[in-house]
Amino acid sequence: MRKKHYYTCINCPLSCSLELVEEDGEILEVTGQECEAGRRYAEEEFRDPRRMVTTTVRVRNGILPLLPVVSTAPIPKSLVREAVRALADVEVEAPVRDGQVIYRDILGTGADMVASRRLDRLD
């Protein structure tokens, strides 16, 4: 069955309104984009939408109670909430280096969660 999907491109301020037509999972057509990036974005949004994950984990003995973390690569959009939930139970010990791996291979996506800042120990 033929189906239409609508996306708003996030690659530039132009924010094209994209229309993707598919039949049984096969992309037939993308319209509405002003450039190639728009077509690629629509295809990725349809086939495998991905997002970066940013959240915080708890810290023991740090100058602050929380450490911001970021994924090393975008993960499937459908797993973002679950990833954040999994990280809610994580606690690390200060000090933490910028870029230190906090959680390996989050939900089997292949992406690690790393510290997005340095966090000193409270003395």
Place this chain on the structure above:
Amino acid sequence: MAKVRKPDLVVIGAGPAGLGAALAAREAGLRDVMLIERDVELGGILPQCIHDGFGSIVFGETLTGPQYAQRFIDRVEKADMDIKLNTMVLDLRPDRSLTAVNSRDGILEIKPRAVVLAMGCRERTRHQVLIPGYRPAGVICAGAAQRDINIEGLMPGRRVVILGSGDIGLIMARRFTLEGAEVEGVYEIMDHPGGLTRNLVQCLHDYDIPLHLSHTVTFIHGRKRVEAVTVSRVDGNLKPMPGTERLVPCDTLVLSVGLIPENELSRRAGVVLDPATGGPVVDERMETSVEGIFACGNVMNVFDLVDYVTHTAEVAGRAAAEYVLRGVARKPEALRVRPGRNVRFVVPQLLRGYGGEVSFYFRVSRPERAVRARLVTGGIPLAAKRARMVRPPEMVRLRADPERLVEALSRGDLTVEVVPEDEGPERQG
């Protein structure tokens, strides 16, 4: 009486603007740079902006706020400066002398040879948007909620209504949702969103959070804690329309209703402010109306991208260093740079003709498609750039060639305008 300190330069504020300016000044050869920050750590507001999307212009990659800050903090810590954390500047005077205070030094009297203002901006509050109702707990500005959730580990509420579709409000809609709260919706009084489109898509659409344009909050219910808000549709004059009220139960109202450059110290120093930007009137070296006092970043006008904050900081830091080291005095004559068709404001507002490329930053008044932004004098364009789309939340940067600008100096004041693409002659370069 405390001993008077006499550094070459004092930078007030250690967010992205202050860090960038202090570094640029050091790299331009200034030896004695003092960086004053009222918070307990460097980075300004960036450490609480844990989402990504920073730095695509400056670093060519997207970073989180803490990562963007960390790169500058690492460099500043190696750069040998006098960093005063936990220190509040109480007064800045027209002769550039200032008084600051902290718990270690007590009162500090400082007489630097130059000053860079990098105090950033602050949030507009409930009082500035005049929402009727009681004054219960649970009304919070979006940036304050961001600090609570991302730095302090506190949840300000469980059932949230957001007023205003500025970027911080949109980002907090997602953040509250990911932390397990329910976000009922985002209400925006204007008929267009206040934040960047990429935030609308990634923060609202991804999580099915509704955006109600042409709506506002008309009453806050609850005596001790917020119990609900009344929302209403507004007409073309932004007046709530009777009969359109709807009661929305919630325990928290998050306000994302705009940012105001923080210029209390600038005013005390006698710096002339531009009513359109809320920040100092500056020339292309980011020098204010008071000689030797420079400004950069959000204290000057509220930018959408931190990358632009860093650019203005580099200009200001370098100029302050030149002023101190080589005594480059301010040129007395200046051309005005005025906002023209569909332009709300432009910085810098003055051009004195020091030479070198100049970036003009401006915001449009209304969204428009297929346009050309241009800098003109006497009907002659000096710089132009095409844009398929311009929107009020997204600043436009227009770079002008040094030679063309020097040529302009004899021709009189300049205007930055946005015109339909097919209108007017194209006389570039």
